[in-house]
Amino acid sequence: MPYLLQVDFKFEGPFGDKMTNTFTDIANSINKEEGFIWKIWTENKETKEAGGIYLFETKEDAEKYLDMHTKRLKGFGITGIKGKIFEANEQLTTLNRGPLRKQ
Structure with missing residues:
Protein backbone atom coordinates (compact mmCIF):
# COMPACT_ATOMS: atom_id res chain seq x y z
CA MET A 1 0.00 0.00 0.00
CA PRO A 2 1.45 3.42 -0.94
CA TYR A 3 1.96 6.23 1.55
CA LEU A 4 1.52 9.96 1.08
CA LEU A 5 3.87 12.45 2.67
CA GLN A 6 2.64 16.02 3.05
CA VAL A 7 5.27 18.66 3.82
CA ASP A 8 4.75 22.39 4.16
CA PHE A 9 6.65 25.31 5.61
CA LYS A 10 6.94 29.09 5.54
CA PHE A 11 8.92 30.18 2.51
CA GLU A 12 10.05 33.61 1.32
CA GLY A 13 10.63 32.46 -2.25
CA PRO A 14 11.53 32.22 -5.01
CA PHE A 15 8.21 31.22 -6.59
CA GLY A 16 7.06 30.27 -10.08
CA ASP A 17 9.68 30.04 -12.81
CA LYS A 18 12.42 31.24 -10.45
CA MET A 19 11.53 28.40 -8.07
CA THR A 20 11.79 25.95 -10.97
CA ASN A 21 15.21 27.26 -11.97
CA THR A 22 16.47 27.24 -8.37
CA PHE A 23 15.28 23.75 -7.40
CA THR A 24 15.63 21.66 -10.57
CA ASP A 25 18.70 19.85 -9.18
CA ILE A 26 16.85 18.99 -5.97
CA ALA A 27 13.85 17.82 -8.01
CA ASN A 28 16.11 15.50 -9.99
CA SER A 29 17.68 14.13 -6.79
CA ILE A 30 14.23 13.34 -5.35
CA ASN A 31 13.64 10.98 -8.27
CA LYS A 32 16.48 8.82 -6.94
CA GLU A 33 15.09 8.43 -3.40
CA GLU A 34 14.27 4.91 -2.30
CA GLY A 35 10.59 4.06 -2.76
CA PHE A 36 9.77 7.40 -4.39
CA ILE A 37 6.84 7.33 -6.83
CA TRP A 38 5.93 11.01 -7.48
CA LYS A 39 5.78 14.50 -6.04
CA ILE A 40 3.49 17.47 -6.51
CA TRP A 41 5.31 20.71 -5.70
CA THR A 42 3.18 23.27 -3.84
CA GLU A 43 3.66 27.02 -3.51
CA ASN A 44 1.60 29.98 -2.37
CA LYS A 45 3.23 33.34 -2.96
CA GLU A 46 0.50 35.26 -1.09
CA THR A 47 0.86 33.30 2.16
CA LYS A 48 4.58 32.67 1.64
CA GLU A 49 4.31 28.91 1.94
CA ALA A 50 5.73 26.02 -0.04
CA GLY A 51 6.10 22.28 0.21
CA GLY A 52 4.91 19.19 -1.54
CA ILE A 53 2.80 16.08 -1.63
CA TYR A 54 4.81 12.91 -2.22
CA LEU A 55 3.89 9.29 -2.81
CA PHE A 56 6.19 6.53 -1.55
CA GLU A 57 5.98 2.76 -1.81
CA THR A 58 6.23 2.20 1.97
CA LYS A 59 5.78 4.10 5.20
CA GLU A 60 9.45 3.49 6.02
CA ASP A 61 10.52 5.13 2.74
CA ALA A 62 8.33 8.17 3.52
CA GLU A 63 9.69 8.42 7.07
CA GLN A 103 4.18 5.54 -14.69
Whole structure:
Protein backbone atom coordinates (compact mmCIF):
# COMPACT_ATOMS: atom_id res chain seq x y z
CA MET A 1 0.00 0.00 0.00
CA PRO A 2 1.45 3.42 -0.94
CA TYR A 3 1.96 6.23 1.55
CA LEU A 4 1.52 9.96 1.08
CA LEU A 5 3.87 12.45 2.67
CA GLN A 6 2.64 16.02 3.05
CA VAL A 7 5.27 18.66 3.82
CA ASP A 8 4.75 22.39 4.16
CA PHE A 9 6.65 25.31 5.61
CA LYS A 10 6.94 29.09 5.54
CA PHE A 11 8.92 30.18 2.51
CA GLU A 12 10.05 33.61 1.32
CA GLY A 13 10.63 32.46 -2.25
CA PRO A 14 11.53 32.22 -5.01
CA PHE A 15 8.21 31.22 -6.59
CA GLY A 16 7.06 30.27 -10.08
CA ASP A 17 9.68 30.04 -12.81
CA LYS A 18 12.42 31.24 -10.45
CA MET A 19 11.53 28.40 -8.07
CA THR A 20 11.79 25.95 -10.97
CA ASN A 21 15.21 27.26 -11.97
CA THR A 22 16.47 27.24 -8.37
CA PHE A 23 15.28 23.75 -7.40
CA THR A 24 15.63 21.66 -10.57
CA ASP A 25 18.70 19.85 -9.18
CA ILE A 26 16.85 18.99 -5.97
CA ALA A 27 13.85 17.82 -8.01
CA ASN A 28 16.11 15.50 -9.99
CA SER A 29 17.68 14.13 -6.79
CA ILE A 30 14.23 13.34 -5.35
CA ASN A 31 13.64 10.98 -8.27
CA LYS A 32 16.48 8.82 -6.94
CA GLU A 33 15.09 8.43 -3.40
CA GLU A 34 14.27 4.91 -2.30
CA GLY A 35 10.59 4.06 -2.76
CA PHE A 36 9.77 7.40 -4.39
CA ILE A 37 6.84 7.33 -6.83
CA TRP A 38 5.93 11.01 -7.48
CA LYS A 39 5.78 14.50 -6.04
CA ILE A 40 3.49 17.47 -6.51
CA TRP A 41 5.31 20.71 -5.70
CA THR A 42 3.18 23.27 -3.84
CA GLU A 43 3.66 27.02 -3.51
CA ASN A 44 1.60 29.98 -2.37
CA LYS A 45 3.23 33.34 -2.96
CA GLU A 46 0.50 35.26 -1.09
CA THR A 47 0.86 33.30 2.16
CA LYS A 48 4.58 32.67 1.64
CA GLU A 49 4.31 28.91 1.94
CA ALA A 50 5.73 26.02 -0.04
CA GLY A 51 6.10 22.28 0.21
CA GLY A 52 4.91 19.19 -1.54
CA ILE A 53 2.80 16.08 -1.63
CA TYR A 54 4.81 12.91 -2.22
CA LEU A 55 3.89 9.29 -2.81
CA PHE A 56 6.19 6.53 -1.55
CA GLU A 57 5.98 2.76 -1.81
CA THR A 58 6.23 2.20 1.97
CA LYS A 59 5.78 4.10 5.20
CA GLU A 60 9.45 3.49 6.02
CA ASP A 61 10.52 5.13 2.74
CA ALA A 62 8.33 8.17 3.52
CA GLU A 63 9.69 8.42 7.07
CA LYS A 64 13.29 8.16 5.88
CA TYR A 65 12.75 10.85 3.27
CA LEU A 66 10.95 13.16 5.73
CA ASP A 67 13.86 12.91 8.16
CA MET A 68 16.44 13.69 5.45
CA HIS A 69 14.34 16.46 3.89
CA THR A 70 13.66 18.13 7.24
CA LYS A 71 17.41 18.25 7.94
CA ARG A 72 18.05 19.67 4.45
CA LEU A 73 15.40 22.37 4.86
CA LYS A 74 16.77 23.35 8.27
CA GLY A 75 20.18 23.60 6.62
CA PHE A 76 18.65 26.22 4.29
CA GLY A 77 17.46 28.13 7.37
CA ILE A 78 13.82 27.09 6.96
CA THR A 79 11.84 26.59 10.17
CA GLY A 80 8.27 25.62 11.01
CA ILE A 81 8.46 22.48 8.87
CA LYS A 82 5.36 20.30 9.09
CA GLY A 83 5.38 16.75 7.79
CA LYS A 84 2.54 14.24 7.91
CA ILE A 85 2.35 10.69 6.57
CA PHE A 86 -0.92 9.12 5.44
CA GLU A 87 -1.84 5.70 4.11
CA ALA A 88 -3.55 5.98 0.73
CA ASN A 89 -6.96 4.34 0.33
CA GLU A 90 -6.30 2.62 -2.99
CA GLN A 91 -9.89 1.82 -3.91
CA LEU A 92 -11.25 5.34 -3.43
CA THR A 93 -8.16 6.97 -4.92
CA THR A 94 -8.47 4.77 -8.03
CA LEU A 95 -12.16 5.64 -8.28
CA ASN A 96 -11.16 9.31 -8.40
CA ARG A 97 -8.36 8.66 -10.97
CA GLY A 98 -5.48 9.20 -8.53
CA PRO A 99 -2.20 7.66 -9.73
CA LEU A 100 -0.75 5.26 -7.18
CA ARG A 101 2.00 3.65 -9.21
CA LYS A 102 5.08 4.73 -11.13
CA GLN A 103 4.18 5.54 -14.69
